[in-house]
Amino acid sequence: MGLGASAGLTLTPLPWKLLDDISIWTQNWPWVPVPKAGVVSIHDSICTLCPGGCGITARRIDERLVFVAGQENHPLNAGGICPLGLSGPQLLYTPNRVMSPMMKVDGAFQPISWNAAISTLVSHLKELKQQQLPQGLACLAGSGQGTVSALLQRFLTAFGSPNFIPSASIDDAWELLTGQLTGSRFIPGYDLERADTILSFGCDLTEGWGSPIRTMRACSGWKENGAKLVQIQSRLSDTAATADRWIAINPGTEADLALAICRTVAETARGQSHISAIDSGFRHQLQAIIKPGPSLEQAEGITGVDAQVIQQLADDFVGSKRPLALCREGADRSPVASREMLAVLALNAVAGNIDRPGGLHRIKRVPYINWPEIRRDDVAGSGWPGENLAGPLPSPDAFFKTIAEEPDSPVGILLVSDCNPCYDLAASDRIKRGIGKIPLVVSFSEYWNETALAANLILPNHSYLERYQDFPVYAGLTEPRLGLSRPVSKQLFDTRYTGDAILETARQLWGTAGRAFPWKTYEECLKETLSDQWDDLKGRGWINLPRPPITSDNAATISYSVFSNADIETSAGEVHKYPLMILTRSSMRLNNSAVGTSPFMMKSVSDTVLKGKKGVVDVNPQTAEKLNMTEGDMARLITPEAEAAVMIHLDDGTMPDTVVISQGLGHAAFGEYLDGRGVNASRLLQPVLDPLTGQNISRTVRARLMPV
Amino acid sequence: MSRNTRNSSDQQLPGSVRLHALAFMLGFGCLLLIGWVAFPALLYKNTPQPLSFNHRLHTKIADDGCNSCHFFRKDGRFSGIPGIETCRACHTKVETGGDSETQLIRDYIAKTVEIPWQVYARQPDSVFFSHAAHVRSAELGCETCHGDIGQSAVSRHYEENVMTGYSRDMEESMKMDDCANCHEETKQDGASAQTDRDGCFICHK
Numbered sequence: 040m041g042l043g044a045s046a047g048l049t050l051t052p053l054p055w056k057l058l059d060d061i062s063i064w065t066q067n068w069p070w071v072p073v074p075k076a077g078v079v080s081i082h083d084s085i086c087t088l089c090p091g092g093c094g095i096t097a098r099r100i101d102e103r104l105v106f107v108a109g110q111e112n113h114p115l116n117a118g119g120i121c122p123l124g125l126s127g128p129q130l131l132y133t134p135n136r137v138m139s140p141m142m143k144v145d146g147a148f149q150p151i152s153w154n155a156a157i158s159t160l161v162s163h164l165k166e167l168k169q170q171q172l173p174q175g176l177a178c179l180a181g182s183g184q185g186t187v188s189a190l191l192q193r194f195l196t197a198f199g200s201p202n203f204i205p206s207a208s209i210d211d212a213w214e215l216l217t218g219q220l221t222g223s224r225f226i227p228g229y230d231l232e233r234a235d236t237i238l239s240f241g242c243d244l245t246e247g248w249g250s251p252i253r254t255m256r257a258c259s260g261w262k263e264n265g266a267k268l269v270q271i272q273s274r275l276s277d278t279a280a281t282a283d284r285w286i287a288i289n290p291g292t293e294a295d296l297a298l299a300i301c302r303t304v305a306e307t308a309r310g311q312s313h314i315s316a317i318d319s320g321f322r323h324q325l326q327a328i329i330k331p332g333p334s335l336e337q338a339e340g341i342t343g344v345d346a347q348v349i350q351q352l353a354d355d356f357v358g359s360k361r362p363l364a365l366c367r368e369g370a371d372r373s374p375v376a377s378r379e380m381l382a383v384l385a386l387n388a389v390a391g392n393i394d395r396p397g398g399l400h401r402i403k404r405v406p407y408i409n410w411p412e413i414r415r416d417d418v419a420g421s422g423w424p425g426e427n428l429a430g431p432l433p434s435p436d437a438f439f440k441t442i443a444e445e446p447d448s449p450v451g452i453l454l455v456s457d458c459n460p461c462y463d464l465a466a467s468d469r470i471k472r473g474i475g476k477i478p479l480v481v482s483f484s485e486y487w488n489e490t491a492l493a494a495n496l497i498l499p500n501h502s503y504l505e506r507y508q509d510f511p512v513y514a515g516l517t518e519p520r521l522g523l524s525r526p527v528s529k530q531l532f533d534t535r536y537t538g539d540a541i542l543e544t545a546r547q548l549w550g551t552a553g554r555a556f557p558w559k560t561y562e563e564c565l566k567e568t569l570s571d572q573w574d575d576l577k578g579r580g581w582i583n584l585p586r587p588p589i590t591s592d593n594a595a596t597i598s599y600s601v602f603s604n605a606d607i608e609t610s611a612g613e614v615h616k617y618p619l620m621i622l623t624r625s626s627m628r629l630n631n632s633a634v635g636t637s638p639f640m641m642k643s644v645s646d647t648v649l650k651g652k653k654g655v656v657d658v659n660p661q662t663a664e665k666l667n668m669t670e671g672d673m674a675r676l677i678t679p680e681a682e683a684a685v686m687i688h689l690d691d692g693t694m695p696d697t698v699v700i701s702q703g704l705g706h707a708a709f710g711e712y713l714d715g716r717g718v719n720a721s722r723l724l725q726p727v728l729d730p731l732t733g734q735n736i737s738r739t740v741r742a743r744l745m746p747v
Numbered sequence: 748m749s750r751n752t753r754n755s756s757d758q759q760l761p762g763s764v765r766l767h768a769l770a771f772m773l774g775f776g777c778l779l780l781i782g783w784v785a786f787p788a789l790l791y792k793n794t795p796q797p798l799s800f801n802h803r804l805h806t807k808i809a810d811d812g813c814n815s816c817h818f819f820r821k822d823g824r825f826s827g828i829p830g831i832e833t834c835r836a837c838h839t840k841v842e843t844g845g846d847s848e849t850q851l852i853r854d855y856i857a858k859t860v861e862i863p864w865q866v867y868a869r870q871p872d873s874v875f876f877s878h879a880a881h882v883r884s885a886e887l888g889c890e891t892c893h894g895d896i897g898q899s900a901v902s903r904h905y906e907e908n909v910m911t912g913y914s915r916d917m918e919e920s921m922k923m924d925d926c927a928n929c930h931e932e933t934k935q936d937g938a939s940a941q942t943d944r945d946g947c948f949i950c951h952k
């Protein structure tokens with residue numbers, strides 16, 4: 040019978056089917072998460088994770104967002120997306136989101152209700168008022184653009200405080216400088232797509248410059264249409280590696296090279312004719328910029344670039360049809376030294392490419408937030424905003440300097456929105472100590488970043504995928520845009536628009552009589568502000584901003600004495616004690632902003648940048664030999680500000696006596712994927728404030744390497 | 748003696764053989780029955796569809812035949828299971844008075860609730876299948892994979908494999924072997940060992 044049963048069994052599908060099904064069953068354990076099936080839909084929005092303003096398309100299954108890709112028909116990125124933008128779902132669902140309002144009690148955070156959170160803030164604000172110290176309220180914001188920033192600034196003004204401190208972008212610095220230089224404020228828009236000879240002064244074109252995906256697309260276009268890219272940079276970056284020519288230059292001397300080329304071009308007949316075509320006032324200022332520039336021989340000594348090479352660069356540049364010089368940007372489009380910015384502007388001017396196809400276009404910012412001015416009698420307190428603690432073009436670094444200098448903090452309440460100063464400002468350890476002196480720090484962060492952890496109260500914003508946000512995009516574009524991000528995911532946690540938190544605080548402080556804030560909700564405020572453009576923006580996601588003509592009234596007020604300082608962006612540090620120079624490196628795989636790097640991006644970081652938890656630095660083999668170090672050795676990297684343990688990686692593309700370190704690592708927050716991995720480059724830097732813009736421009740610092 | 752003994756045992760053999768043969772046949776028959784009848788009955792759970800849908804009737808009266816409900820969206824995605832809004836486009840009020848139509852309007856359209864269809868051809872989550880690539884580019888007819896469902900007048904019960912959770916239809920004609928065979932026969936060039944097409948990521952995203 041057994042035999043028959045066995046024979047019968049082999050003639051049925053049972054054993055084979057059972058084997059197959061068991062194998063499938065073992066792949067579908069009930070505890071293996073399987074996303075629920077549902078109706079697929081796609082929704083367009085814009086990415087606000089960096090100033091690039093790319094279009095994105097979110098895919099949803101029913102209500103659940105499952106994927107974010109580049110929007111195919113968007114004029115900036117045409118379907119392209121960077122690793123950070125692609126990480127949208129991880130940034131939305133991360134356990135590192137602040138999921139409800141939080142209050143620190145005895146050093147530990149506890150969830151509280153929105154009512155309790157806003158009442159706490161309101162009672163502290165009332166105390167400041169009673170003490171007649173309205174200027175004791177300050178606010179650090181990620182940018183000065185958009186309605187949320189405008190609401191925060193308006194709130195401070197209504198309260199009687201001038202201390203609204205947005206993180207200035209290079210565009211803010213350009214406006215200030217060009218306003219002083221030509222009497223007309225403008226931002227450069229680079230016509231990358233039509234240029235044929237590009238001189239890039241240290242711009243990380245493939246690692247995130249301008250609107251990053253648009254720039255990368257332009258770089259590919261240059262390869263196809265035969266345009267020539269010359270990369271002038273102190274290290275062999277990815278951009279330098281893909282350029283037609285790489286000019287290795289001494290760190291921090293880009294402005295000298297630009298000025299030397301300017302001088303050489305200005306002496307040619309073509310240069311002369313270009314200069315004479317410029318408005319008289321600007322022409323006068325231009326000559327004042329170029330004149331103190333170094334001669335070819337001097338430039339060779341300063342920059343380390345052969346005089347003949349400089350001459351050749353000048354000849355090629357002025358001899359080309361559509362030359363374009365590009366200026367470096369700091370991390371997250373922060374300003375660089377004004378000397379360098381003006382030198383690059385002057386170089387474009389002498390090449391005759393201002394407002395020409397393939398050249399540098401003068402773009403005027405167009406204000407679109409036209410709320411009525413706050414009247415003096417709308418201000419709830421006695422005072423009227425006076426001078427900002429952080430300078431005329433306020434700088435967070437200057438703000439913390441003031442806090443550090445005073446024995447007691449002059450600020451009683453600090454609001455922090457959309458930035459992470461405890462991580463990304465130079466000398467970040469000092470910033471953390473400074474923030475610790477402020478009695479009440481209120482963060483609006485949606486993530487548990489370093490500054491949120493240092494706060495006393497957190498009023499979490501919605502994620503960028505859950506909210507409306509107006510987002511002007513300049514970022515070196517010749518056609519600036521206003522974008523609107525729209526919610527592509529349902530709200531997941533007990534979060535609120537920062538705008539709504541401000542409006543509610545204003546209501547509780549001043550009642551419905553708070554005339555400066557007539558809106559019931561932030562969405563109502565946004566809709567009213569964008570009025571006629573709302574429908575277009577909601578539908579398409581962006582509109583072109585108008586380009587008003589630029590008129591120059593020649594009211595120059597710049598003091599050119601600063602131009603004699605060749606080493607302006609490098610903080611002081613005795614050369615014999617600190618013989619090396621640290622250079623920072625940005626990358627598309629690591630994000631330096633308040634959002635942090637996603638787990639997905641961390642998986643793509645090479646082990647020559649991060650080995651396990653150890654931060655790796657690039658050192659030239661000759662320098663390593665001098666120091667008696669070799670590949671994989673651990674060392675102490677010491678600067679006048681701080682020190683860190685690093686692993687040595689030998690790299691021929693790094694200049695002798697320099698050390699290259701990546702930005703975006705060394706967090707003390709953000710959970711297991713980021714916390715304690717690598718070294719925070721900002722910790723090692725010291726702030727150096729630019730004499731013209733007042734902004735921190737330090738990207739380098741002197742250092743030494745010691746064996747462990 | 749030994750001869751006798753052998754003889755006698757020879758004589759007993761037919762009875763024993765018969766017994767063994769009977770046992771063999773019994774075992775054989777039982778297992779055939781279990782394997783072909785009982786096992787499938789136990790393996791698959793039968794569930795009725797929430798509504799009975801008459802494909803034959805709909806393809807006749809809908810303006811654009813199959814495409815009226817199963818269409819490609821602008822971005823190339825395929826309306827495999829049309830949503831309730833597609834039904835609403837035609838069924839605003841009860842017209843035929845049939846049970847299914849009345850139920851459709853009362854329980855789903857009036858309440859704007861999606862019909863919880865059990866999808867015969869639902870692929871597991873690990874599979875990415877593009878209708879656009881197969882229908883538009885390779886010009887396959889629906890029946891190549893879905894059989895004659897377009898001619899059905901009622902909705903069959905949905906049969907779910909209780910071990911794997913997969914649908915029986917999917918198991919019988921839309922497993923990876925079926926994909927591989929078809930790709931093999933139609934000589935698709937590529938690198939995948941299974942389908943002779945590009946890489947694993949084409950189908951397993």
Ligand code: SF4
Nearest residue numbers: 086089091093121124
């Ligand atoms: S480049 Fe910037 S805007 Fe574009 S996807 Fe990446 S983070 Fe978003």
